[in-house]
Amino acid sequence: MKVLVFCEKCGNPKRLSNYVLKAYIATAHHVYCDVCQHENEVTSNLRRYAFQLRRKQGY
Numbered sequence: 001m002k003v004l005v006f007c008e009k010c011g012n013p014k015r016l017s018n019y020v021l022k023a024y025i026a027t028a029h030h031v032y033c034d035v036c037q038h039e040n041e042v043t044s045n046l047r048r049y050a051f052q053l054r055r056k057q058g059y
């Protein structure tokens, strides 16, 4: 499953793979927009989902 986050500034959708979610989002505070480089905050829901993925796959 892929997760989409939308940039708060320009609305550009960014696709996050499970790998990125596990390796990066679980511990990151921000996710950068590919278009305008705006720092979007990683929401608590998104972080929780990333941790669920880690747990499921035995990190």
Ligand SMILES: [Zn+2]
Residues within 6 Å of the ligand: 007, 008, 009, 010, 011, 012, 033, 034, 035, 036, 037, 038
């Ligand atoms: Zn943007």
